[in-house]
Amino acid sequence: MDRPSSDAILIERAQRGxxxxxxxxxRRYEAKAYQYAFRLTRNQEEACDVVSDAFIRVYNALHNxxxxxxxxxxxxxxxxxxxxxxxxxxxxxxxxxxxxxxxxLEGEIEREVEDERPSPLEETEKNERExxxxxAVAMLPEFQRAMIVMYHAEDMTYEEIAESLDLPxxxxxxxxNRARSSLRELLMKDSELFSAS
Amino acid sequence: MNRDKAxxxxxxxxxxxxxEGLKQSFELRLQNDPELNKEYQAFETTYRALDSMKSxxxxxxxxxxxxxxxxLDRQIWxxxxxxxxxxxxxxxxxxxxxxxxxxxxxxxLALRGGxxxxxxxxxxxxxxxxxxxxxxxxxxxxxxxxxxxxxxxGTVDGPMGRQQLQIPRGTPWESTFExxxxxxxxxxxxxxGDVETTVVAIPGSSPSAVATGQGDLDQMLKSAADFYxxxxxxxxxxxxxxxKWEWKEGNAFDSLSNAIDNRGSVQKKSTxxxxxxx
Numbered sequence: 001m002d003r004p005s006s007d008a009i010l011i012e013r014a015q016r017g018x019x020x021x022x023x024x025x026x027r028r029y030e031a032k033a034y035q036y037a038f039r040l041t042r043n044q045e046e047a048c049d050v051v052s053d054a055f056i057r058v059y060n061a062l063h064n065x066x067x068x069x070x071x072x073x074x075x076x077x078x079x080x081x082x083x084x085x086x087x088x089x090x091x092x093x094x095x096x097x098x099x100x101x102x103x104x105l106e107g108e109i110e111r112e113v114e115d116e117r118p119s120p121l122e123e124t125e126k127n128e129r130e131x132x133x134x135x136a137v138a139m140l141p142e143f144q145r146a147m148i149v150m151y152h153a154e155d156m157t158y159e160e161i162a163e164s165l166d167l168p169x170x171x172x173x174x175x176x177n178r179a180r181s182s183l184r185e186l187l188m189k190d191s192e193l194f195s196a197s
Numbered sequence: 198m199n200r201d202k203a204x205x206x207x208x209x210x211x212x213x214x215x216x217e218g219l220k221q222s223f224e225l226r227l228q229n230d231p232e233l234n235k236e237y238q239a240f241e242t243t244y245r246a247l248d249s250m251k252s253x254x255x256x257x258x259x260x261x262x263x264x265x266x267x268x269l270d271r272q273i274w275x276x277x278x279x280x281x282x283x284x285x286x287x288x289x290x291x292x293x294x295x296x297x298x299x300x301x302x303x304x305x306l307a308l309r310g311g312x313x314x315x316x317x318x319x320x321x322x323x324x325x326x327x328x329x330x331x332x333x334x335x336x337x338x339x340x341x342x343x344x345x346x347x348x349x350x351g352t353v354d355g356p357m358g359r360q361q362l363q364i365p366r367g368t369p370w371e372s373t374f375e376x377x378x379x380x381x382x383x384x385x386x387x388x389x390g391d392v393e394t395t396v397v398a399i400p401g402s403s404p405s406a407v408a409t410g411q412g413d414l415d416q417m418l419k420s421a422a423d424f425y426x427x428x429x430x431x432x433x434x435x436x437x438x439x440x441k442w443e444w445k446e447g448n449a450f451d452s453l454s455n456a457i458d459n460r461g462s463v464q465k466k467s468t469x470x471x472x473x474x475x
Contacts, residue, residue, distance in 0.1 A: 026262065026265055031257045051265060055269060059272070059273075129249065134253070148247065152248065153251055177204075177205060
């Protein structure tokens with residue numbers, strides 16, 4: 001996601017009120033932002049909302065952006081906050097759980113995602129593994145989910161994640177380690193569910 | 198090293214970033230603790246499996262940019278609205294009456310029509326045509342009046358989001374439209390039961406000199422509207438496709454015809470240029 005030099009030019013123009021420069025910035029990052037948001041939400045509509053919210057926040061706060069971090073790191077932070085806010089609102093509207101809560105190393109985790117898995121006959125083994133992984137990731141607490149997606153799907157380093165989430169690097173590492181352990185447990189549970197069916 | 202401590206090093210060991218001393222202690226613990234060893238093997242399998250996330254193909258919605266722009270336009274408009282509460286724009290009328298979208302469309306369609314009166318302009322052949330549209334325009338400000346021959350429902354998607362239209366039969370209705378944004382604005386009007394969608398691009402306050410580009414229909418219409426500083430109307434029944442364009446000064450008709458190619462046609466009407474996309 002990093003194109004720092006040309007980003008800086010666009011940002012400077014956008015900060016001076018050039019809307020077309022801001023549009024160019026949006027065009028440059030919208031697909032990547034959407035992919036990140038979709039991996040977090042697993043829902044097209046919600047992902048679009050998260051991305052739209054994020055770019056509005058970027059627009060409103062652009063004059064405060066001093067270039068101390070890269071634009072993409074800043075955008076990831078905003079996207080993550082928008083996702084967390086979206087989930088807060090969703091929780092207030094009462095989420096319907098499809099499964100019983102899971103107990104993991106992190107404590108109890110609510111299952112909040114729709115289970116859209118296709119029938120075993122329709123799914124290849126590889127797709128099934130990926131689908132199970134996606135479901136497991138979707139069951140992680142939101143913050144852990146964001147970290148997992150950033151590291152394993154967005155190829156961000158621990159340092160970049162730390163900067164995006166405003167956390168010490170050590171904290172990011174230890175939380176990611178716990179998230180992976182939680183995923184291992186969730187995948188085992190999921191596997192048991194499959195073998196029992 | 199106890200079991201809990203060893204678990205803390207699972208990721209670092211899998212990544213090969215544990216320093217030598219810790220690595221030896223960790224491996225010794227695994228050798229002497231088959232249960233933990235099994236747990237680590239499962240952890241490592243999970244860790245490697247997470248790489249599959251990278252290869253997942255995620256389809257980005259074709260209208261994502263349009264949706265972001267629409268939200269942004271609305272936000273900017275609201276900010277301006279808050280800053281200037283006395284401003285009486287078209288959306289205020291829209292909010293009050295609920296159905297201004299259609300009148301806006303009519304206003305736009307009539308923008309190039311000269312003296313202020315258009316009957317049913319732009320709705321011809323749509324199957325939902327049911328009324329009379331009267332407009333007056335000055336620059337990019339349009340006053341519109343619509344009288345429907347029967348009850349009609351529909352939607353207008355514009356820079357400020359979606360508006361539901363409920364047009365009661367025989368009730369005259371008026372509104373004013375103005376695009377004060379620097380860039381062109383798009384309105385997408387869909388009447389219930391109609392296969393056709395009408396898309397209207399209104400030029401912004403800052404004409405554009407960008408003559409070439411490529412993108413979807415909305416992007417092309419906005420570009421043309423800003424380049425030629427004129428509203429463009431398109432009636433669309435086909436699927437969204439990609440266009441390439443090259444605008445030539447003073448020749449909107451030919452330039453648009455070339456951009457559309459064989460996917461539709463351009464007509465010169467008294468109300469301005471109209472495009473049909475099949």
